[in-house]
Every structure is written in structure tokens, then in C-alpha cells.
Amino acid sequence: MDKSSRDDDGLAKLLKRADRLLSPVEDALNLLSGILIFGLMFLGMLQIILRTVFRSPIFGYIDIVEATMIAFALLSISQVQRLGGHVRMEILVGYLKGAALWAAETIGVAIQMIIVAVLIPYSYSHFMRAWSFGDSTIDIELPTWPAKLLVPVMLCVLLIRLAIQLLGYARLTANPERSPVAVPVMKTVEQQAEEEIKGASTS
Amino acid sequence: MILGLDEFSTGIAGVCLLIVLVLLGVRVFAAAAITGFLGLLELKGWHVAASIAGQIPHSKTVTYPLSVLPLFILIGFLAFYAGLTTRLFEAARRWMGWVPGGLAVATVMATAGFAAVSGASTATAAVFSRVAIPDMLKNGYDKRLTAGVVAAGGTLASLIPPSAILVIYAIIVEQSVGKLLLAGFLPGLYSAVVYVVLIVGMCWWKPELGSPIKSFSWKERFQSIPGTLPIFLVVAIIFSAIYTGSATPTEAGALGAMVVFLFYLWRAFRENEMSKMSGRLKEALIETARLSAMIFTLIWGVFLFVRFLGFAGLPAAFSAWVVTLDVPPIVIMICILLAYAILGMFMDAIGMLILTLPVVYPAVIALGYDPIWFGIIVVKMAEICLITPPIGLNCFVVAGVSRDLQDENGKSLEIPLQDVFRGIGPFFVADVITVAGLLAFPGIITWLPSLMD
Numbered sequence: 035m036d037k038s039s040r041d042d043d044g045l046a047k048l049l050k051r052a053d054r055l056l057s058p059v060e061d062a063l064n065l066l067s068g069i070l071i072f073g074l075m076f077l078g079m080l081q082i083i084l085r086t087v088f089r090s091p092i093f094g095y096i097d098i099v100e101a102t103m104i105a106f107a108l109l110s111i112s113q114v115q116r117l118g119g120h121v122r123m124e125i126l127v128g129y130l131k132g133a134a135l136w137a138a139e140t141i142g143v144a145i146q147m148i149i150v151a152v153l154i155p156y157s158y159s160h161f162m163r164a165w166s167f168g169d170s171t172i173d174i175e176l177p178t179w180p181a182k183l184l185v186p187v188m189l190c191v192l193l194i195r196l197a198i199q200l201l202g203y204a205r206l207t208a209n210p211e212r213s214p215v216a217v218p219v220m221k222t223v224e225q226q227a228e229e230e231i232k233g234a235s236t237s
Numbered sequence: 238m239i240l241g242l243d244e245f246s247t248g249i250a251g252v253c254l255l256i257v258l259v260l261l262g263v264r265v266f267a268a269a270a271i272t273g274f275l276g277l278l279e280l281k282g283w284h285v286a287a288s289i290a291g292q293i294p295h296s297k298t299v300t301y302p303l304s305v306l307p308l309f310i311l312i313g314f315l316a317f318y319a320g321l322t323t324r325l326f327e328a329a330r331r332w333m334g335w336v337p338g339g340l341a342v343a344t345v346m347a348t349a350g351f352a353a354v355s356g357a358s359t360a361t362a363a364v365f366s367r368v369a370i371p372d373m374l375k376n377g378y379d380k381r382l383t384a385g386v387v388a389a390g391g392t393l394a395s396l397i398p399p400s401a402i403l404v405i406y407a408i409i410v411e412q413s414v415g416k417l418l419l420a421g422f423l424p425g426l427y428s429a430v431v432y433v434v435l436i437v438g439m440c441w442w443k444p445e446l447g448s449p450i451k452s453f454s455w456k457e458r459f460q461s462i463p464g465t466l467p468i469f470l471v472v473a474i475i476f477s478a479i480y481t482g483s484a485t486p487t488e489a490g491a492l493g494a495m496v497v498f499l500f501y502l503w504r505a506f507r508e509n510e511m512s513k514m515s516g517r518l519k520e521a522l523i524e525t526a527r528l529s530a531m532i533f534t535l536i537w538g539v540f541l542f543v544r545f546l547g548f549a550g551l552p553a554a555f556s557a558w559v560v561t562l563d564v565p566p567i568v569i570m571i572c573i574l575l576a577y578a579i580l581g582m583f584m585d586a587i588g589m590l591i592l593t594l595p596v597v598y599p600a601v602i603a604l605g606y607d608p609i610w611f612g613i614i615v616v617k618m619a620e621i622c623l624i625t626p627p628i629g630l631n632c633f634v635v636a637g638v639s640r641d642l643q644d645e646n647g648k649s650l651e652i653p654l655q656d657v658f659r660g661i662g663p664f665f666v667a668d669v670i671t672v673a674g675l676l677a678f679p680g681i682i683t684w685l686p687s688l689m690d
Contacts, residue, residue, distance in 0.1 A: 064530075068522025071307040071529065075498070078308070078491020082484060099487065100299045106307050107298040107533030110526045119531050120264040121588035127262035138262055145258065146267040152274060156291025185294045227633035 045205050046215045052198050053116075053216035059191070060113035067109035070102055094174030101171070104181040108188040112195045115146075118218025128220065136206035139217070143203055147196045150189050157185040240279055248549025251276040252596075255542065265588045266538025276545035289544055297540040298533055301487065302407070302414050307529040308490030309399035312471065312497055313355035314521035319501035322364045324464030325350045330372070331453040331461045338440030338447040340376055341386040342433050344369040348390030349429040350465065352397035353472045354497060358623050362391030362631040366638035374650050378447040382439065384639070384652045385660030388631040389432060389668075392620040395586070396613065397425035398475055399490065402587055405532065406612040409594045414486050415479040416686035420609045422476075423681050424617065428671050435667045467500040480689065535591050543595045552596050556603035566604040567676070573597060574618050574672070581622030589619060613682045614675055621668045624661045632657045 077098065085091035092098070114120055127138050161182035163169070169178045202217035221229070242250065251272050258268035270290075277286035329343035329350065336342055348365055355361055366387050373383040395402050398418040407417040440447045471493040478489035505514035546552055559569060580589050601611050623631045636657045642650035652660075675681055 064523050064526050065519070067526035067530065068519070071311055071525055072522055074304065074487075075308060075311065075491045075494045078488045079495050082488050082492055086483075096301050099304050100301055103299050103304050104295060106304075106526065106529045107537070108294075108530065110530035111534055114527055114530050114534070115264075117527075119527060120266055121531065121535055121585045122262055122264045123259050123584045123588075124262055125583040126260050142261065142263045145263050145271055149267050149271040149274060152287070153270070153290055153294065156287045157294055158291075159288075160291040160295060181299060182295050189294075226630060227637040 043205075043212070045201065046212070049198055049202050049205070049216040052194075056112075056191075056194060056198065057116065060110075060116060060195070063188075063191070064110040064113045067106055070105050070109075074099065074102065074106075094171070094176065097171040097173045097176050101176055101178075101181050104184050108184055111188055112191045115192060115195050115199070116218065118220070124220060132210040133207055135220075136203050136210060140200060140203040140207050143196055143200045147193065147200060150193050150196060154186045154189045154193065157182070157189065161186060242279065244280060244549045245551070245554060247276055247279050248546060248551035248554070251542070251545060251549065252551065255592075259592070265592060266534045268538075269542035269592065270538040273541035273543070273545040276542075276549065280545070280548050290541060293541050293544065294537045297537045300408070301485075303404075303533070303536070305399075305414065305486040305490045306401055306404055306532060307525055308487060308494050309356060309401050309404065310528050311521065311525045312399055312490065312494045313357050313360070313394075314524055315494060315497040315501055315518075316351070316354035316467070316471075317360065317364060318517045318521055319467070319497055319504060321354065321465070321468060321497075321500075322347070322351055322368050324461070325468065326365070326368045326372075328458075328461035328465050330450065331458045334450040335452045336437055337444065337449060338378075338382070338436040339449045340369070340373045340378060341382055341436045341440070341447050344373070344386050345390050345393075345429055345432045345436065348387075349393045349397060349425065350468050352394040352425060353468050354399070354493070355394050356400040356402065358391045358394045358620060359630050359634055360391075361394045362388050363634045363638060365390060366635045367642070370635075370639055370652070371642055371644065371650060373447070375644060376448070376450055379445070379660075380652050381656050381660030382436070382446050383660070384632075384635050384657040385662070385664050386432070386436065388624050388629075388635045388657060388661050389664035391631045391634075392623055392668075393425055393429055395616050395620050396421040396428065398422060399471075399493065400616070401532065402590065402616055402619070403612060404486070405536070405587060406590060406594070406616065408536070409591060410598050410608055410612070412608050412612070413686075413689075415482075416609055416689055417612050418475065418486065419479055419685045419689065420613050420682050421616070423685055424613050424671075424675060427674065427681055428617070428668070431667045431671050431674075432664060435663055439663065467497050470496045482689075532587060535588060539591045539595070546595055552599040555596055556600040559600040560603045566606070569604060570601070570606065570676070573601065574614065577615055577618040578622060578625075581619045582625060582628050586616070586619035586622070590615065607679065607683055609686050610675075610679045610682045614672065617668070617672055617675065621665070621672075624665060624668075626658055629658065629661070632661055 081092050081095050127135065130138055161179055164179040164182045170176055171178060198216050202215055206212055206214060255268055255272040258272065259265060274286055274290050277289055325347040326343065329346040330340060333339055333343045333346055344365060348361055351361055369387055370383055374380065398421055400418065400421055403417045403421050404414050407414040474492050474496065475489045478484035479486060501514070505511050562569060577589070602608060623629060632654065636652060636654040639650055639652040644650055
């Protein structure tokens with residue numbers, strides 16, 4: 035069976051389309067997170083200048099930083115999942131091949147889906163409490179609900195990514211001959227090293 | 238209660254489940270979070286478990302001290318794209334080239350300098366492989382020494398501030414971020430000095446390993462300094478801010494990132510590379526965002542597990558058991574360090590620390606060890622794992638970079654992986670000596686942070 039015929043089944047087409055739809059959203063969220071970090075750099079500079087030169091620090095600086103931190107923490111979570119970047123140990127799965135490997139990956143993603151699915155409604159309740167009680171920060175009384183709302187929203191994006199990966203791995207478990215579609219493939223140490231090297235060559 | 242287990246048994250069952258899930262390759266944040274949630278469910282029931290689980294991703298992320306992490310990561314990426322590596326190496330070779338093994342010594346000095354703007358070991362090894370290997374091989378340096386020095390030099394990045402891993406340690410064990418960052422400085426320099434002594438000794442004993450290069454005039458030496466100024470500035474900013482308490486680590490991180498960014502801007506403008514710069518800046522920002530998300534996700538996932546461990550009373554029980562053992566604390570400490578060395582061969586250093594510290598740390602403190610001292614030792618151990626087989630990612634990186642390198646006659650400068658691992662041998666011994674020194678003379682670590690009191 036040639037490569038092209040191994041990834042053109044109906045499910046593969048669906049997964050490719052879903053991946054194509056979600057990936058730009060994840061990339062945009064990732065870039066937004068990067069821009070916010072860049073903004074944090076300018077904000078920190080401004081704070082130092084205003085405090086040391088003009089003796090008038092930004093009122094509520096810590097509140098503002100804390101409110102944006104949830105963005106650095108979560109905006110890229112789904113993209114990192116797509117790229118297989120969340121830390122894990124590959125000591126055992128590294129030895130698996132074929133259906134056993136894909137089955138292990140399917141179980142791993144299913145476990146991730148369970149905890150993310152549990153967290154979504156309860157982080158939403160956390161947001162709802164902040165919304166209904168009008169919870170705010172101490173210094174500048176910044177409402178906390180937007181940051182709290184971002185948690186279930188970003189976990190929903192992650193859940194969609196996990197659903198795509200679950201189907202992707204299940205498809206490979208059913209027939210290991212197929213080409214992987216919309217799933218990160220485990221990298222050997224050599225491949226990881228290769229990525230670092232590629233990164234270093236752009237300097 | 239679903240299974241009807243007592244608190245301690247639930248704790249043990251939770252740890253076993255976590256180990257199984259992690260070994261099965263489940264992402265650590267999810268393995269820890271689901272174990273923590275199930276444990277809380279067993280101990281406190283659905284309502285409490287759900288309520289805690291719903292709060293932790295927000296409450297454990299939104300803490301001001303953690304905001305320094307993305308900025309420290311950004312400094313490293315910007316410094317890399319700003320081309321500080323080549324300038325550093327040039328300065329180091331002009332100043333240190335005259336000693337036996339001068340280029341290898343210069344490589345250690347340059348990697349130590351780059352460590353002052355970056356906390357990423359493997360990236361440092363990758364960049365310096367490209368910069369230093371061709372020069373060393375061109376000057377007839379031994380292939381194994383050449384490879385070993387670059388792979389080992391990379392590991393200095395995690396100790397010398399700014400270091401993301403030390404910030405994470407400080408947050409997990411609730412110690413001062415500033416003290417941890419200060420504490421890493423002298424051990425980082427000490428590691429570099431041990432490497433330098435080793436290289437000079439080896440090259441003095443066997444001059445064919447690497448001879449001194451031509452001597453540079455004082456004028457040439459001083460001319461190399463301006464290109465490295467951003468590094469000195471970042472060091473000065475971070476140190477003065479932390480030491481005097483005039484700025485928080487986050488503000489110091491912001492100022493440090495700004496300095497490197499302005500240098501990059503100036504360099505791009507001067508060298509007519511403004512068009513390239515925007516692409517590289519975007520790359521630096523998205524890489525920073527990705528790494529930050531990876532670390533933050535790990536932190537909140539593991540904190541859910543930590544909350545469960547607290548309710549189960551496991552860390553307290555483990556420390557109580559450890560102090561009753563009829564062996565000297567130093568033996569227990571060596572066992573803990575060996576366990577880290579083994580675990581670190583198979584797991585990312587940050588993941589390893591976040592996962593194990595909640596249980597190990599209280600026991601270490603109960604044995605009477607200093608929390609700051611332990612942080613530095615454990616990070617050094619994690620770094621040693623980057624140069625030891627079977628994973629030794631830095632060694633793979635050096636071998637990989639060398640494959641693409643050629644001299645001016647088009648001859649390959651490849652250094653095979655087995656030669657890299659052989660070359661790293663003396664540096665591994667040097668690291669063991671370094672750790673032994675840190676065990677014997679804890680003041681190397683604790684002196685600088687003690688000045689803050």
C-alpha cells in the first residue's frame with residue numbers, strides 16, 4: 035500500500051479538516067500569548083521608570099500582571115498539545131511499536147480528556163462565583179471573572195484538540211499500517227536533538 | 238469515600254497510580270491532575286474535590302512571583318537571536334586563548350557568559366557547537382575534548398541566573414526566588430572553574446589535546462568587550478535588583494529582556510537586517526509562549542496532586558519515616574541524589590523536579606538540610622543527566638551539529654556520537670567532583686543568599 039492510500043480513509047479526511055480548522059486558532063492564541071509576554075516586558079520597564087524616576091509607580095501593577103498571567107499559562111496549552119510538547123516520560127512507550135504503541139497513546143489521550151472534561155464545568159463554576167459576587171482584586175478592584183473565564187474556555191479548546199488526537203490514535207490502533215494524521219509522533223533523542231540544532235542554525 | 242481506605246493508604250495508592258500513569262507515557266500534568274482529583278474524591282468527596290479542581294488552574298497560576306518565568310525565557314531567546322554567542326566566544330578566545338587548551342577554556346567561559354542571559358542548557362550546547370567546534374578542530378584540538386567541552390558547557394545555563402528551573406523550585410518549595418537565583422551564581426562559576434582546571438590540566442599534561450592559540454594584544458582584547466556588554470548589563474541588573482531589593486525579579490527580568498531587545502534592535506539596524514528581525518522576534522515570542530504554557534500547565538496539574546498529598550498526610554509521614562532511619566543524613570542525601578540522577582536520565586528536568594519535590598523536599602528539610610542549598614544541588618544533578626547516557630540530550634545535539642559542519646576545504650567536521658560520549662567522560666568526573674565539593678562546602682551555595690538577610 036503506498037503512502038497516499040494509507041491516509042485517505044474517511045476518518046483521516048475528517049481529522050485533517052478538523053486539524054486544519056483548529057490549528058490556525060491555536061497558532062493565533064499562541065502568538066497573542068507571545069505578544070502579551072512582550073507587553074509584560076514593556077510594562078515592567080514602565081513600572082521601573084515611573085517608580086525610580088518619577089516616584090509614582092503604576093497603581094495596581096501587580097494586579098494587572100496577575101490578571102494577564104492566566105493568558106501566558108493557558109493560551110498556548112492546545113498548541114503545545116498539538117506539537118506533543120507537554121512533558122512526559124517515554125521510558126516504556128518508547129519501546130512500543132505498531133498497535134501497542136497507538137493503543138498506549140489512545141489511552142494516554144483518553145485519560146487527559148477525562149481530567150480536562152472534569153475541570154471544565156468546575157472551573158466554569160469558579161468563574162460564575164466570581165461573576166455573581168463581583169469578585170475583584172485588592173488594589174485597583176479589577177474584576178477577576180475574565181481571567182477565571184479564560185480557564186474553561188481554553189480547556190474547551192484543549193478538549194477539542196484531545197478529541198481529534200483520540201480519534202487519530204484510535205484510527206491508527208485499528209490499523210497500524212495507516213499513516214499518522216493530526217497526531218504528534220513520538221520523537222527519538224536524535225530527532226529531538228535535530229530540532230534543537232535547527233533552532234540554533236537560525237541565529 | 239468510595240474505596241473506604243484511610244488517608245495514608247489513599248496517599249500511597251495515589252502515588253502508585255501516578256507512577257503507573259507517568260510510566261505509561263501519560264502527560265505529567267494530566268497524570269498528576271487526575272490522580273490528585275481521584276485522591277481528593279476518595280478523601281473528601283465529590284463536592285470538595287470538584288471545588289478544589291475547579292479553582293487550582295486559576296489560583297496556582299495567578300501568583301506574581303511566577304510572572305518572572307516568561308521574561309527569563311524571553312531573555313534567553315532574544316539573546317540567542319541577537320547573535321551574542323559569536324561575540325562572546327570571540328571575546329573569550331582573545332582573553333583566554335593563551336592558556337593550554339585555550340579555545341576549550343574560551344568555550345567554557347563563553348557558555349558561562351551566555352548562561353547569564355539564558356537558562357536553556359541544550360539550546361546553549363547547540364549554539365556553541367556551531368560557533369566553537371569549527372575553530373577548535375581547525376586549530377588541531379582533539380575531537381573528543383572539543384565535543385565534551387561544548388556538551389558540558391551547555392549545562393552551566395541552569396545554575397547561573399536567570400534560570401527558569403530555579404524559579405520553579407523556589408515557587409514549589411515556597412522559598413525566596415531572589416535567594417535561589419543568587420545562590421546559583423557561585424556554584425555555576427565554581428562548575429565553570431572546575432571545567433577550566435580540568436581542561437588546562439589535561440592539555441598541559443598532553444599538549445596534543447589542545448594547544449594555546451596566538452596571543453592577542455591588550456588592545457585587541459578590550460576591543461572585544463563592547464559586543465558582550467548586554468550580558469554584563471543583564472547580570473548587573475538582575476543582581477543589583479535582587480540583592481538590594483530595589484526591583485522584583487519580574488521587573489529585573491523585564492529590564493534585562495529590554496536591554497537584550499534594544500541591543501538586538503541596534504544590531505539589526507546597523508547590519509541592515511531589520512526585515513529578518515521581525516520574523517525572528519515573532520519566533521522568539523511564540524517559542525517563549527509555548528515554553529511558558531508548558532511550564533505553567535505542569536505547575537497547576539501537579540499542584541492538584543500536591544493538595545491531595547497534603548490531605549493524605551504523605552509528605553509529613555515520609556519525612557517522619559526518613560528521620561527515624563538509622564543512617565547518617567548524608568547517606569540518605571546521596572541516595573536521594575542518585576535517585577534523581579537515574580530519574581533524570583529518562584525525564585525532563587523541570588517535570589522531574591515538580592513531580593518529586595512535594596514528597597522529597599519536606600524529608601530533606603526534616604533531615605536538617607538548607608532549602609536553598611538543596612535546590613542548587615538538585616538542579617546540578619538534573620543538569621548532569623543532560624550529558625550522561627542513555628539520553629544525554631546535549632551529547633546528541635553536539636554530534637548532530639557537527640554532522641553539518643565543514644572546514645574551508647569542504648572536509649566534514651563530524652564528531653561521531655561515541656566520541657562525544659567518550660569526550661564527556663572527564664567532564665562527568667568533574668561534575669561529580671563539583672557536587673562533592675558542594676556537599677562538603679555548602680557555603681559555596683549559601684554564602685551569597687545569606688547576605689540578603
